[in-house]
Amino acid sequence: MPCLDNSQDKNNDNLDITFNKVEDNQQGEENEEELGTEFPENTNSDGLNDYLLARDRNRRELRIPARYNDFHIALNIEPNEPSSVEEALKSENSKNWLSAMAEEMKSLKDNNTWVLVPKPKSCSVVDCKWIFKIKEEDTSKRFKARLVAKGFTQKEGIDYTEIFSPVVKYTTVRIILALTAHFNWELKQMDVKTAFLHGDLEENIYMQQPDVFVDKSKPDYVCLLKKSLYMSNAGSPHWEALKWLLKYLNSSANRGLMFSKCAKGVNLTGYVDSNYANDRDSRRSTTSYIFTLCGSCITWKSQLQQIVALSTTEAEYIAATEALKKHFGLKDCK
Structure with missing residues (x-):
């Protein structure tokens, strides 16, 4: 059974626990009374206090509970998506990532998303980053690269006055579903190739040239945005809208x-x-x-x-x- 060594200061919280073969519980009870410390009454079969075990155990021997072992398996089979351009270029799928980035840049240029201008002296320049995703399909993997603006470098009222996402109306989707069900059409879901918002900007937004695609003839120039891009970091209005949406989904989960x-x-x-x-x-x-x-x-x-x-x-x-x-x-x- 355990006994407490009360040779230390009574106000000291670090108590040493030693084990001996004494079978009587009176010695441990007397030591606790002398220390004047109240512990939880829960004890294990050997009489050792659970509170003392949790408090004084060696922190270096902590291990992940067995119930979390499945998460390690899920982590190993998860697709390896790079978090930066450097990781994408060093990965085994570097050719696929370069092709996806080139495809994204071609689409943005075809839509006249920006024009290269000299860097202004009195304006701050918004940085950009690449986001890489692997989409699993029936027989293959699709590599997607998206260029987004770093939203945390923008200020409301200066760089933008409103948040918007001009996507398809839900009424249009429901009309298609109603006609499909009535005429028994075959319906397939398709994804857009380019993540692009066709919204005209009223403010002058300057952005750094994307990595790997810097114009060699104008390396010091910046991009003057003419169209809106996705933001990598959402602002407070985005989070408020997300909270409202989650509340709505939670209250209407059993309706359809x-x-x-x-x-x-x-x-x-x-x-x-x-x-x-x-x-x-x-x-x-x-x-x-x-x-x-x-x-x-x-x-x-x-x-x-x-x-x-x-x-x-x-x-x-x-x-x-x-x-x-x-x-x-x-x-x-x-």
């Missing part, structure tokens, strides 16, 4: 949309309603509408009206106007 064939053919149907003065603070009404195509829901909306309606009839007219505006944008789907 059903797309099936409609017996009535390709018909666009809309339903609209309003809730008069349901907001207690502003007394504004709520506009709600939903549109279905081939019996499948493709778009919906429920939000407060921008003005205060003075009657239920006025609230209904405002809601009907919003629904008609949406209908005119969807009427070509028939």
Whole structure:
């Protein structure tokens, strides 16, 4: 059984534990009373206090618990994606990475993403970096390289005034799914070749020339961006939007949309309603509408009206106007 050596200072927290063959527990109890230290009552089968074991064990002998061994296996089979240009050029897949980088640069130049200009003296220059990804396909691997701007070097109000991502509308995706289900089409998911945002910039953004692709005739020039690029480090507005999205997904995880064939053919149907003065603070009404195509829901909306309606009839007219505006944008789907 263990016994405590109380030859040290009573206020010292580092206690030496020794083992002997004494079978009586009275000696250990007396030593604890003399020290005046209270320990948890949990003890193991040998009478050794679990608190003392956890506190005084040798830190050099710590090992990862056996339940985490699977993570080592997953780490070994994970594709080796370089984190920098130097790693990509030194890897065994250097030719594939160079080809992916050249393809990305060709696409950016074809879209007139930037023009080379002399470096201004009074403006800060945003740095850029390459991000490398390996996408597993059915029979092969696809190497992708993306050029992004280092977002943490940009300041809101100076380098940009808003964040945006002009991608495809979800209504368009749902329309395609509804038509596919109705006509029993074959649907395949395809990925874009170039990660590029077609947004025009209002501010003057200067960026360093990408590594490996520096213009040898103009090595001191910088890129004046004409189009927006992805940022490698998101700002606080991005994280707030992500938090809102995760909350929404968490609350709607058990809900979904059903797309099936409609017996009535390709018909666009809309339903609209309003809730008069349901907001207690502003007394504004709520506009709600939903549109279905081939019996499948493709778009919906429920939000407060921008003005205060003075009657239920006025609230209904405002809601009907919003629904008609949406209908005119969807009427070509028939």
